[in-house]
Amino acid sequence: SQTIHQWPATLVQPVGSPLSLECTVEGTSNPNLYWYRQAAGRGLQLLFYSVGIGQISSEVPQNLSASRPQDRQFILSSKKLLLSDSGFYLCAWSDHTPNTEAFFGQGTRLTVV
Amino acid sequence: AQKVTQAQTEISVVEKEDVTLDCVYETRDTTYYLFWYKQPPSGELVFLIRRNSFDEQNEISGRYSWNFQKSTSSFNFTITASQVVDSAVYFCALSDTGRRALTFGSGTRLQVQP
Numbered sequence: 001s002q003t004i005h006q007w008p009a010t011l012v013q014p015v016g017s018p019l020s021l022e023c024t025v026e027g028t029s030n031p032n033l034y035w036y037r038q039a040a041g042r043g044l045q046l047l048f049y050s051v052g053i054g055q056i057s058s059e060v061p062q063n064l065s066a067s068r069p070q071d072r073q074f075i076l077s078s079k080k081l082l083l084s085d086s087g088f089y090l091c092a093w094s095d096h097t098p099n100t101e102a103f104f105g106q107g108t109r110l111t112v113v
Numbered sequence: 114a115q116k117v118t119q120a121q122t123e124i125s126v127v128e129k130e131d132v133t134l135d136c137v138y139e140t141r142d143t144t145y146y147l148f149w150y151k152q153p154p155s156g157e158l159v160f161l162i163r164r165n166s167f168d169e170q171n172e173i174s175g176r177y178s179w180n181f182q183k184s185t186s187s188f189n190f191t192i193t194a195s196q197v198v199d200s201a202v203y204f205c206a207l208s209d210t211g212r213r214a215l216t217f218g219s220g221t222r223l224q225v226q227p
Contacts, residue, residue: 043219099146099208104158
């Protein structure tokens with residue numbers, strides 16, 4: 001069966017520091033991968049999605065970037081965090097069937113101080 | 114543009130009550146899919162159901178049921194005889210041919226009191 005791992009679970013970082021969140025999927029190959037952000041008390045905002053290695057689409061211009069160095073690895077990064085980057089970050093995967101459901105990791109709660 | 118609206122920010126019920134969570138969507142596509150997810154306090158989103166735009170039959174799974182009405186662009190979710198374990202944030206989501214990812218509503222927080 002497929003599993004998705006996301007770490008760390010919790011992170012407190014100072015403003016201006018770099019960020020690296022990692023997500024890996026097991027049990028499937030060539031998945032679609034996604035990064036979502038959930039601000040406190042709000043819905044999920046799609047940040048990035050990837051349909052293959054090295055293929056990244058950005059949904060919202062921001063202080064963040066994403067990379068997919070391997071088929072089942074998706075990394076969310078920032079060179080300098082802002083206070084507004086605080087939130088709950090969720091990685092997800094789906095197969096390439098159109099309009100299929102996505103499966104989510106357990107999330108990373110990021111607090112920028 | 115597609116949009117999902119969950120007007121109910123928070124609902125509180127007492128255990129064993131029935132509760133309906135509303136979801137209204139907007140899309141220009143004739144083919145689309147609708148989803149419900151549950152987010153318990155642990156944070157992980159749990160997939161509950163996917164329905165396509167051509168299937169307007171209601172669906173029941175245990176205490177859960179879903180009512181899809183294309184005429185009103187709604188996909189409502191009812192929990193019968195709610196339990197404390199149902200306490201969570203519930204998200205409705207939409208997928209159509211224009212996007213590769215799901216568009217989520219803002220979620221409804223359900224609190225079931227013992």
